[in-house]
Amino acid sequence: MAPVSPSAVPLGRSYALAAGPRVRLRLVGPGDAPAIRALFARQGVGVDELDVARLVRFDPRRRAVICADTLVGSSETILALGAIDLDAATPDTIVVEAELSEALSGLIVDALVSRVRARAGVGGHAA
Numbered sequence: 001m002a003p004v005s006p007s008a009v010p011l012g013r014s015y016a017l018a019a020g021p022r023v024r025l026r027l028v029g030p031g032d033a034p035a036i037r038a039l040f041a042r043q044g045v046g047v048d049e050l051d052v053a054r055l056v057r058f059d060p061r062r063r064a065v066i067c068a069d070t071l072v073g074s075s076e077t078i079l080a081l082g083a084i085d086l087d088a089a090t091p092d093t094i095v096v097e098a099e100l101s102e103a104l105s106g107l108i109v110d111a112l113v114s115r116v117r118a119r120a121g122v123g124g125h126a127a
Contacts (some may be wrong), residue, residue: 009114010079011025011026011066015104015107018103023104025056025067026066030056031056033053039080039097043097051101054084062085062086063085064115067079067081068080068104077087079097079100082095083124084112084116086119094108
C-alpha cells in the first residue's frame with residue numbers, strides 16, 4: 001500500500017475530536033437515509049426525500065458523500081455529513097452537529113478535498 005500524504009484524510013479510520021467523541025469517517029450508503037434525516041432534523045434543517053436519495057445514492061466515480069459517525073449508546077449516529085462533486089474545488093453540502101461544528105467541519109472538508117485530490121492524482125490516496 002502506498003503511503004498516505006500528510007494532507008490526506010483516509011476513510012475508515014476513527015478520529016478523536018479535541019472536544020467530543022471519537023468519530024469514524026466513511027462513505028454514505030443507502031441504509032444511512034434515516035440517520036441522515038435525523039441529523040438534518042437535529043440541526044433544524046428541512047430535507048426532502050429527493051435530497052436524501054441524492055445523498056445516499058451517488059456515483060462514486062463522480063461524487064463523494066462522507067459522514068462522520070459514532071456510537072451513542074448502542075446506536076450508530078451520524079454527527080456530520082459532507083458532499084462534493086469530484087471535479088469541484090469545494091463541497092456543496094456540509095451538515096454538522098452544532099456543538100461539534102468547529103471540530104468536525106474541518107475534518108469533513110479535508111476528507112472531501114482528499115477524495116478530489118486523489119481522483120486528480122494530486123497527493124494522497126482515496127480510502
